Amino acid sequence: xxxxxxxxxxxxxxxxxxxxxxxxxxxxxxxxxxxxxxxxxxxxxxxxxxxxxxxxxxxxxxxxxxxxxxxxxxxxxxxxxxxxxxxxxxxxxxxxxxxxxxxxxxxxxxxxxxxxxxxxxxxxxxxxxxxxxxxxxxxxxxxxxxxxxxxxxxxxxxxxxxxxxxxxxxxxxxxxxxxxxxxxxxxxxxxxxxxxxxxxxxx
Amino acid sequence: xxxxxxxxxxxxxxxxxxxxxxxxxxxxxxxxxxxxxxxxxxxxxxxxxxxxxxxxxxxxxxxxxxxxxxxxxxxxxxxxxxxxxxxxxxxxxxxxxxxxxxxxxxxxxxxxxxxxxxxxxxxxxxxxxxxxxxxxxxxxxxxxxxxxxxxxxxxxxxxxxxxxxxxxxxxxxxxxxxxxxxxxxxxxxxxxxxxxxxxxxxx
Amino acid sequence: xxxxxxxxxxxxxxxxxxxxxxxxxxxxxxxxxxxxxxxxxxxxxxxxxxxxxxxxxxxxxxxxxxxxxxxxxxxxxxxxxxxxxxxxxxxxxxxxxxxxxxxxxxxxxxxxxxxxxxxxxxxxxxxxxxxxxxxxxxxxxxxxxxxxxxxxxxxxxxxxxxxxxxxxxxxxxxxxxxxxxxxxxxxxxxxxxxxxxxxxxxx
Numbered sequence: 077x078x079x080x081x082x083x084x085x086x087x088x089x090x091x092x093x094x095x096x097x098x099x100x101x102x103x104x105x106x107x108x109x110x111x112x113x114x115x116x117x118x119x120x121x122x123x124x125x126x127x128x129x130x131x132x133x134x135x136x137x138x139x140x141x142x143x144x145x146x147x148x149x150x151x152x153x154x155x156x157x158x159x160x161x162x163x164x165x166x167x168x169x170x171x172x173x174x175x176x177x178x179x180x181x182x183x184x185x186x187x188x189x190x191x192x193x194x195x196x197x198x199x200x201x202x203x204x205x206x207x208x209x210x211x212x213x214x215x216x217x218x219x220x221x222x223x224x225x226x227x228x229x230x231x232x233x234x235x236x237x238x239x240x241x242x243x244x245x246x247x248x249x250x251x252x253x254x255x256x257x258x259x260x261x262x263x264x265x266x267x268x269x270x271x272x273x274x275x276x277x278x279x
Numbered sequence: 280x281x282x283x284x285x286x287x288x289x290x291x292x293x294x295x296x297x298x299x300x301x302x303x304x305x306x307x308x309x310x311x312x313x314x315x316x317x318x319x320x321x322x323x324x325x326x327x328x329x330x331x332x333x334x335x336x337x338x339x340x341x342x343x344x345x346x347x348x349x350x351x352x353x354x355x356x357x358x359x360x361x362x363x364x365x366x367x368x369x370x371x372x373x374x375x376x377x378x379x380x381x382x383x384x385x386x387x388x389x390x391x392x393x394x395x396x397x398x399x400x401x402x403x404x405x406x407x408x409x410x411x412x413x414x415x416x417x418x419x420x421x422x423x424x425x426x427x428x429x430x431x432x433x434x435x436x437x438x439x440x441x442x443x444x445x446x447x448x449x450x451x452x453x454x455x456x457x458x459x460x461x462x463x464x465x466x467x468x469x470x471x472x473x474x475x476x477x478x479x480x481x482x
Numbered sequence: 483x484x485x486x487x488x489x490x491x492x493x494x495x496x497x498x499x500x501x502x503x504x505x506x507x508x509x510x511x512x513x514x515x516x517x518x519x520x521x522x523x524x525x526x527x528x529x530x531x532x533x534x535x536x537x538x539x540x541x542x543x544x545x546x547x548x549x550x551x552x553x554x555x556x557x558x559x560x561x562x563x564x565x566x567x568x569x570x571x572x573x574x575x576x577x578x579x580x581x582x583x584x585x586x587x588x589x590x591x592x593x594x595x596x597x598x599x600x601x602x603x604x605x606x607x608x609x610x611x612x613x614x615x616x617x618x619x620x621x622x623x624x625x626x627x628x629x630x631x632x633x634x635x636x637x638x639x640x641x642x643x644x645x646x647x648x649x650x651x652x653x654x655x656x657x658x659x660x661x662x663x664x665x666x667x668x669x670x671x672x673x674x675x676x677x678x679x680x681x682x683x684x685x
Contacts, residue, residue, distance in 0.1 A: 096680075099627070103679040107606065107634045108627030114603070122533060127325060129334025131535025136600045149680075156682030194339045197317070200310065208416065213614065215623040217418040221302070221311030228310045273306040274299075274352075276359030330528060332537025397542045400520070403513065411619065420621040424505070424514030431513045476509040477502075477555075479562030 080248065084180060085144050087173025090166060091117040092148035095210055097159065100152065102214050109149065112210055117145050119206035124181055124198045128188060167266065171229075175258035177203040178230045179237050179251050196234045203230045225265035225272060233258035283451065287383060288347050290376025293369060294320040295351035298413055300362065303355065305417050312352065315413055320348050322409035327384055327401045331391060370469065374432075378461035380406040381433045382440050382454050399437045406433045428468035428475060436461035486654065490586060491550050493579025496572060497523040498554035501616055503565065506558065508620050515555065518616055523551050525612035530587055530604045534594060573672065577635075581664035583609040584636045585643050585657050602640045609636045631671035631678060639664035 095116025099109035118135045125133040135141040152159065159166070181202030185195035204220050204227050211218040220226045237254035244250065264270065298319025302312035321338045328336040338344040355362065362369070384405030388398035407423050407430050414421040423429045440457035447453065467473065501522025505515035524541045531539040541547040558565065565572070587608030591601035610626050610633050617624040626632045643660035650656065670676065 100680060100682055102623075102627070103677075104627040105631065105634055105678050106680045107637050109680040111606070111627065111633065126329050126532050127334065127336050128339070129332075129336075129535075131334075131533065131537075132594070132596060132600075133533050133535075136534070136596050139597055139599060142599055142603070153680075153682050188335070190335060190339050191342055193342060193345055194335075197345070200314070212415055212618055213624060213627075215418070215621070217305075218416060221305070221307040221314065221416075225308065227314065228308055231310050271306075272308050274303060274309045274312040274356075276303055276356050329532050330537065330539050331542070332535075332539075334537075391538070393538060393542050394545055396545060396548055397538075400548070403517070415618055418621070420508075421619060424508070424510040424517065424619075428511065430517065431511055434513050474509075475511050477506060477512045477515040477559075479506055479559045 080176070080180075080251070083172060083176050085140060086169055087176050088117045088141055089144045089148060090169040090173050091206055092145040093152060093159065093166070094170065095206075096148050096152045097156070098210060098214060100156065106149075109152075110146065112213065113145050113148050114142070115213060116206045116210040117141070117148075119209040120177060120202045120204060121181070121206075123205045123209070124184070124202045127201070128185055128190065128198060130184065130188065134184075167262075171259050171262045172255060174203040174226070174230055174262075175233050175255040176251075178233050178258070179254055182234060182237060192238055196231065196238065199234045200227055200230045203227075225261055225270050228272070229258045229261040229265065232261055283379070283383075283454070286375060286379050288343060289372055290379050291320045291344055292347045292351060293372040293376050294409055295348040296355060296362065296369070297373065298409075299351050299355045300359070301413065301417060303359065309352070312355075313349065315416065316348050316351050317345070318416060319409045319413040320344070320351075322412040323380060323405045323407060324384070324409075326408045326412070327387070327405045330404070331388055331393065331401060333387065333391065337387075370465075374462050374465045375458060377406040377429070377433055377465075378436050378458040379454075381436050381461070382457055385437060385440060395441055399434070399441065402437045403430055403433045406430075428464060428473050431475070432461045432464040432468065435464055486582070486586075486657070489578060489582050491546060492575060493582050494523045494547055495550045495554060496575040496579050497612055498551040499558060499565065499572070500576065501612075502554050502558045503562070504616060504620060506562065512555075515558075516552065518619065519551050519554050520548070521619060522612045522616040523547070525615040526583060526608045526610060527587070527612075529611045529615070530590070530608045533607070534591055534596065534604060536590065536594065540590075573668075577665050577668045578661060580609040580632070580636055580668075581639050581661040582657075584639050584664070585660055588640055588643060598644055602637070602644065605640045606633055606636045609633075631667060631676050634678070635664045635667040635671065638667055 092113040095113040096109050099112040104112060118141060121135065122133045125131060178199040181199035182195045185198040186192070207220050208218045233254045236257045237250055240250035240253060295316040298316040299312050302315040307315060321344060324338065325336045328334060381402040384402035385398045388401040389395070410423050411421045414423070436457045439460045440453055443453035443456060498519040501519040502515050505518040510518060524547060527541065528539045531537060584605040587605035588601045591604040592598070613626050614624045639660045642663045643656055646656040646659060
């Protein structure tokens with residue numbers, strides 16, 4: 077449980093860093109940067125919580141998340157250039173982040189009695205909508221829907237996790253293969269620049 | 280009741296088709312297309328439910344809606360070109376869809392004791408915000424606010440419905456004139472390319 | 483209490499005016515203009531209420547807010563040109579508006595038992611996200627994040643207010659210095675065209 081909590085905070089931190097870096101690129105001021113950091117890090121979970129009715133949304137009930145996000149500001153302030161070079165290292169944590177957010181979103185949705193297919197949707201929302209809202213607020217087309225097989229990797233991880241829960245039983249070890257599936261798909265997608273548009277037969 | 284349910288599913292299906300077709304145009308991948316399909320079809324009702332506090336939002340409690348939306352994917356995959364030509368046929372269902380979404384939104388809002396003017400707002404939100412959120416996510420200016428008298432037709436239908444409820448009494452037959460009003464306004468608006476900007480006297 | 487209520491309605495009215503004027507610029511139709519007016523005026527509070535779980539959102543429970551917003555339509559219709567010239571006069575009310583929205587957001591969040599840091603966030607959300615959502619719907623980059631020290635002024639006001647509550651005690655007089663802080667910062671920011679981007683050391 078503690079490991080999951082630490083990974084969750086780590087994912088939140090990495091997402092916040094990526095949000096703040098985009099705020100810097102857009103010349104946002106300090107408060108703007110904080111808002112984009114928060115939106116990127118907890119926007120997906122916030123939307124999920126509002127939709128399933130788990131309010132006040134989760135990050136409001138454990139200040140640690142906000143503190144972790146705020147910590148992204150001095151880190152970006154002092155280490156901006158190294159962070160830009162560190163893209164690959166960040167990729168590791170970012171991918172663990174979306175995998176974990178997917179699974180935690182699934183667990184939370186199942187816990188209030190909603191069906192597995194809704195849980196999968198909410199898992200994906202938790203993982204990707206922080207980035208989507210960030211892109212909307214900075215007026216970019218959300219790349220998540222077509223680049224880097226981002227949401228698709230979450231879907232594969234979600235299905236892996238739910239299958240294991242179903243066939244093997246409820247154990248937190250099921251997270252490991254699910255996270256690996258997300259990681260492997262994302263790794264090859266980024267490395268080989270996969271793009272798999274949904275292309276109709278007759279178009 | 281069953282007829283309303285079937286029309287609601289039909290409206291959902293048509294909205295999902297329109298969302299997936301825009302996802303194809305934007306070269307979204309499969310999961311991106313699913314997300315845009317869901318957003319277009321149930322985004323308005325989701326926003327309404329979150330605002331009035333009816334959570335988990337309604338489509339989470341009846342899997343049929345998600346299945347109908349997912350069915351839009353193979354349909355778009357196999358029949359993309361015919362669908363593009365079918366615009367006029369789609370127009371019929373789309374307009375019945377927004378009319379019905381408006382009325383169902385009004386009913387739901389009144390049912391939890393909110394005032395008629397709020398119910399009218401929530402009816403319009405139910406009908407048009409799926410398309411608005413879809414446009415925001417694909418970085419287009421939402422046309423709904425100025426083209427094809429879209430939201431205005433919903434308002435006219437909403438007022439018709441509430442007037443009938445008020446003067447004639449609560450019967451589901453009141454839906455028919457309300458839907459007709461939406462349909463007739465939209466029909467002429469599209470045919471004659473009406474645009475009625477709100478233009479101040481002194482501008 | 484009555485004075486706060488009147489100021490709240492005044493802020494709502496000024497925000498609605500600014501929303502409708504942007505709708506006119508974008509050639510929205512009547513219903514589009516109403517929607518943008520509502521979004522601008524109560525969008526921030528709506529998002530706050532959905533996140534903290536205070537639903538149905540507050541403006542649904544007191545029709546006066548909607549009526550005040552609707553009143554912006556004839557005002558904009560008849561006095562568009564004078565309103566454009568009145569920018570400076572509007573600035574006064576707009577700034578009182580965001581200051582008040584910040585404080586009311588803080589009070590509401592504290593009232594349901596959430597922590598001060600969350601309350602500050604929700605105060606800023608109440609004040610600035612109406613404008614943010616308006617900008618998103620009209621496909622503009624939200625300027626609030628970088629121009630006119632908008633969100634930063636709210637933060638300063640929020641900290642002032644919470645400090646006074648903490649050190650002096652709970653009295654509605656604490657609002658006055660908080661509103662003054664927001665006003666003074668905004669006044670100089672606009673006058674001297676301050677922009678204070680968050681610029682990392684090593685970038």
